[in-house]
Amino acid sequence: PCQPLMFKPLVLPPKSTNGEFNKFIQEVIELVSTENVEVITSKDQIVDGSYMNPRHTHDPHHIMEQEYFLASAIVAPRSVADVQAIVRLANTISFPLWPISIGRNSGYGGAAPRVSGSIVMDMGKNLNKVLEVNEEGAYCLVEPGVTFHDLHDYLIANNLRDKLWMDVPDLGGGSVLGNATERGVGYTPYGDHWMMHCGMEVVLPNGELLRTGMGALPDPRRPETMGLRPEDQPWNKTAHLFPYGFGPYIDGLFSQSNMGIVTKIGMWLMPNPGGYQSYLITLPKDDDLKQAVDIIRPLRLNMALQNVPTIRHILLDAAVLGSKASYSSKTEPLSDEDLDKIAEQLNLGRWNFYGALYGPERIRNALWETIKEAFSVIPGVKFYFPEETAENSILRVRDKTMQGIPTYDELKWIDWVPNGAHLFFSPIAKVAGEDAMLQYAITKRRCQEAGLDFIGTFTVGMREMHHIVCIVFNRKDLEQKKKVQWLIRTLIDDCAANGWGEYRTHLAVMDQIMGTYNWNNSSFLKFNEAIKNAIDPNGIIAPGKSGVWPRKYSQLGWKL
Ligand code: ADP
Numbered sequence: 001p002c003q004p005l006m007f008k009p010l011v012l013p014p015k016s017t018n019g020e021f022n023k024f025i026q027e028v029i030e031l032v033s034t035e036n037v038e039v040i041t042s043k044d045q046i047v048d049g050s051y052m053n054p055r056h057t058h059d060p061h062h063i064m065e066q067e068y069f070l071a072s073a074i075v076a077p078r079s080v081a082d083v084q085a086i087v088r089l090a091n092t093i094s095f096p097l098w099p100i101s102i103g104r105n106s107g108y109g110g111a112a113p114r115v116s117g118s119i120v121m122d123m124g125k126n127l128n129k130v131l132e133v134n135e136e137g138a139y140c141l142v143e144p145g146v147t148f149h150d151l152h153d154y155l156i157a158n159n160l161r162d163k164l165w166m167d168v169p170d171l172g173g174g175s176v177l178g179n180a181t182e183r184g185v186g187y188t189p190y191g192d193h194w195m196m197h198c199g200m201e202v203v204l205p206n207g208e209l210l211r212t213g214m215g216a217l218p219d220p221r222r223p224e225t226m227g228l229r230p231e232d233q234p235w236n237k238t239a240h241l242f243p244y245g246f247g248p249y250i251d252g253l254f255s256q257s258n259m260g261i262v263t264k265i266g267m268w269l270m271p272n273p274g275g276y277q278s279y280l281i282t283l284p285k286d287d288d289l290k291q292a293v294d295i296i297r298p299l300r301l302n303m304a305l306q307n308v309p310t311i312r313h314i315l316l317d318a319a320v321l322g323s324k325a326s327y328s329s330k331t332e333p334l335s336d337e338d339l340d341k342i343a344e345q346l347n348l349g350r351w352n353f354y355g356a357l358y359g360p361e362r363i364r365n366a367l368w369e370t371i372k373e374a375f376s377v378i379p380g381v382k383f384y385f386p387e388e389t390a391e392n393s394i395l396r397v398r399d400k401t402m403q404g405i406p407t408y409d410e411l412k413w414i415d416w417v418p419n420g421a422h423l424f425f426s427p428i429a430k431v432a433g434e435d436a437m438l439q440y441a442i443t444k445r446r447c448q449e450a451g452l453d454f455i456g457t458f459t460v461g462m463r464e465m466h467h468i469v470c471i472v473f474n475r476k477d478l479e480q481k482k483k484v485q486w487l488i489r490t491l492i493d494d495c496a497a498n499g500w501g502e503y504r505t506h507l508a509v510m511d512q513i514m515g516t517y518n519w520n521n522s523s524f525l526k527f528n529e530a531i532k533n534a535i536d537p538n539g540i541i542a543p544g545k546s547g548v549w550p551r552k553y554s555q556l557g558w559k560l
Pocket of ligand 1: 100103106123175176263545
């Protein structure tokens with residue numbers, strides 16, 4: 001009989017022994033087989049990789065030391081039953097599991113776990129099927145490993161793309177399911193991914209399987225009598241048509257959370273609108289932002305602006321088209337004059353508004369007239385359609401994005417500086433000129449204090465804006481990384497002092513941000529902790545995610 005291999009991971013789960021770890025891993029290997037288990041035993045395994053070639057060991061955009069957030073092992077279940085078995089096993093020894101779908105999660109921590117030594121559960125490697133695209137109901141049902149790109153390919157391969165459109169974020173490589181559970185956004189009328197999800201299947205921390213909404217209502221054909229396992233049983237026919245079902249609406253508990261592992265999600269798709277036209281409106285001056293946002297609010301509210309449009313700062317567009325060195329020999333933040341020069345060179349404004357019109361020509365024309373008339377009060381604004389811009393223009397990229405075609409062009413802004421890496425700071429703002437200007441002024445000033453250029457965009461939702469500040473830094477410059485940590489921590493406090501909170505964040509500042517959501521003695525956090533402790537008494541699912549710690553960890557001083 002051969003001796004089982006003994007692994008010595010670089011980092012063990014907290015308070016566990018190498019023996020316990022090996023016992024766990026051997027059992028997992030028996031369950032999912034060796035090719036689905038990688039133990040991190042050598043520093044050689046810790047490479048940053050790239051967007052196109054992601055690794056799941058740690059955060060490739062590390063703002064702390066490279067291995068500050070490090071997995072002990074990466075395990076890829078082959079079925080829902082595997083997920084349940086691993087969860088039950090983890091309960092016996094209180095091992096932390098960190099579920100990911102694709103693991104890119106760029107700018108928010110990558111695939112890295114909040115607690116070093118956690119087992120990263122790679123849900124996407126084997127569970128990667130588009131289970132259904134329903135044309136009549138205009139929805140799909142996907143597993144964790146389906147990327148935006150995959151879904152798009154599926155629509156094309158099945159001759160569905162001319163009937164149904166999907167929504168994509170800036171880059172096509174993320175997980176449809178992972179992005180929705182993180183409440184990510186895209187840019188079509190269906191840009192709020194969480195709003196557009198309908199029906200989830202979740203493995204709970206005790207290993208039980210749950211379907212939410214109408215999914216809790218069984219199929220009347222009684223599939224259990226057909227010998228099908230619960231996860232393979234057909235869903236209720238309204239499960240992806242009506243999200244709320246009956247009783248408490250619990251889907252939110254499985255979003256940005258550590259209450260379960262999501263195994264399937266339903267997403268609404270947009271019927272082909274019967275016509276499409278993207279456009280760009282350039283705004284010449286820095287403080288045109290104020291007037292533009294006040295123009296945008298009523299247009300967006302009454303849906304003359306049909307999609308999630310964006311107001312992009314000149315440097316975001318400039319960075320997609322070239323590195324900082326290609327524009328300037330400066331290393332310090334660029335001045336207003338520098339920005340004006342770049343804008344002129346690229347034929348863009350200081351701010352650039354990207355939107356799209358959907359529907360037959362008559363409808364598009366009516367909307368375009370309304371939008372043009374409203375913006376025309378700003379001196380110097382210019383209006384463009386894609387064919388009126390340069391071959392490599394950002395509008396030509398956005399033209400694809402705003403009709404749900406995945407692209408990778410926006411990857412390039414990360415290379416604004418050498419060894420480029422990035423961190424997102426993402427506060428929510430009112431769609432009001434004064435708020436936007438103040439939030440912009442505060443974030444810009446702090447970026448400059450940290451020696452960095454302000455690069456950002458306002459993404460306009462139904463009644464608010466996600467202000468996405470792209471903090472681009474040199475991952476090999478330790479001094480700069482320290483400044484980046486100072487920057488995001490300071491920005492969180494500055495924003496909280498103004499009544500602004502973030503919609504999503506990097507692992508390193510989840511505790512700080514949860515600390516700002518502290519109304520009435522932190523009743524929100526206390527409620528989440530109470531649920532966490534009730535349903536996950538051993539604290540095995542993603543401890544620390546979003547600043548929610550199970551009781552087991554709270555005594556250990558994990559908060560950052
Ligand atoms: P991306 O789509 O950018 O590659 P990830 O797959 O890394 O994103 O997911 C981002 C985050 O969402 C993860 O770090 C995790 O917290 C959460 N998440 C992703 N997939 C699941 C899942 N199947 N169940 C529970 N949480 C998940």
